[in-house]
Amino acid sequence: MSSSLRLWFATLLVLTQLINGALCWGKEGHYTVCKIAESYFEEETVAAVKKLLPESADGDLASVCSWPDEIKHHWQWRWTSPLHYVDTPDYRCNYEYCRDCHDTHKHQDRCVTGAIFNYTMQLMSASENSHTIVHYNLTEALMFLSHYMGDVHQPLHTGFLGDLGGNTIIVNWYHNETNLHHVWDNMIIESALETYYNSSLPRMIQALQAKLKNGWSNDVPSWKSCHFHQKACPNLYASESIDLACKYAYRNATPGTTLGDEYFLSRLPVVEKRLAQGGIRLAATLNRIFSAKPKLAGL
Numbered sequence: 001m002s003s004s005l006r007l008w009f010a011t012l013l014v015l016t017q018l019i020n021g022a023l024c025w026g027k028e029g030h031y032t033v034c035k036i037a038e039s040y041f042e043e044e045t046v047a048a049v050k051k052l053l054p055e056s057a058d059g060d061l062a063s064v065c066s067w068p069d070e071i072k073h074h075w076q077w078r079w080t081s082p083l084h085y086v087d088t089p090d091y092r093c094n095y096e097y098c099r100d101c102h103d104t105h106k107h108q109d110r111c112v113t114g115a116i117f118n119y120t121m122q123l124m125s126a127s128e129n130s131h132t133i134v135h136y137n138l139t140e141a142l143m144f145l146s147h148y149m150g151d152v153h154q155p156l157h158t159g160f161l162g163d164l165g166g167n168t169i170i171v172n173w174y175h176n177e178t179n180l181h182h183v184w185d186n187m188i189i190e191s192a193l194e195t196y197y198n199s200s201l202p203r204m205i206q207a208l209q210a211k212l213k214n215g216w217s218n219d220v221p222s223w224k225s226c227h228f229h230q231k232a233c234p235n236l237y238a239s240e241s242i243d244l245a246c247k248y249a250y251r252n253a254t255p256g257t258t259l260g261d262e263y264f265l266s267r268l269p270v271v272e273k274r275l276a277q278g279g280i281r282l283a284a285t286l287n288r289i290f291s292a293k294p295k296l297a298g299l
């Protein structure tokens with residue numbers, strides 16, 4: 001192979017990884033967050049979600065929770081790409097809305113936490129003002145909110161700007177070359193499915209639901225709570241994420257490192273807890289939105 005051809009293949013590999021790595025929690029992660037959320041919906045939320053879901057969902061929110069990932073590369077939806085994450089200054093290990101929530105053109109509020117506030121507000125406006133005409137697409141608002149609530153819990157979706165949340169940190173996951181962001185979006189979950197759940201996602205979700213009833217049951221009320229009677233608290237979730245990114249995701253994962261059993265076994269509990277927290281908090285947020293009176297306008 002000529003050296004220029006080799007270079008072209010190497011460039012293609014990195015580009016492919018960057019594109020793959022730019023995805024969010026993989027399909028499994030988003031499905032898990034939404035499936036857990038569904039089992040904590042109050043009656044009003046079940047009814048409102050059912051009315052808002054597109055026909056293709058067949059009544060199941062979890063089935064459309066990856067929709068924002070599927071559309072974001074289409075030109076008419078490209079504006080949504082910055083809404084899946086928020087980057088923080090390198091090595092600071094903290095997050096501040098005003099400093100960090102903007103896109104690459106410095107447009108304020110264009111990040112995952114801004115998107116959660118925005119879509120919560122859209123759904124609230126329909127829930128509170130039964131007699132005014134709502135100009136928002138509430139079906140999309142529900143699907144975006146459900147997806148971004150998952151994303152904000154993935155620690156590297158609140159990662160450093162310099163490495164694009166781990167996307168440019170090339171590592172080996174056992175024998176496969178990938179990047180650190182992709183490890184946290186997909187690989188840890190996929191390895192857990194193979195190792196512990198016979199590759200069955202429903203079995204993994206069941207195990208997390210069992211933990212919510214036992215090991216985590218004392219923590220669940222505090223996970224749900226939102227200060228100052230707010231409907232959504234994404235700033236808290238992003239602060240937790242960058243803290244976990246520094247303590248777990250970036251630690252011992254410098255470029256070129258091979259990540260194996262030690263990394264997998266010590267990080268899996270973090271991933272499991274973030275998926276469970278994402279589900280509990282999505283349900284709590286939707287319950288707060290839809291328990292507002294009167295009921296959804298014109299639905």
Ligand SMILES: [Zn+2]
Pocket residue numbers: 023024025068069084147151
């Ligand atoms: Zn996403």
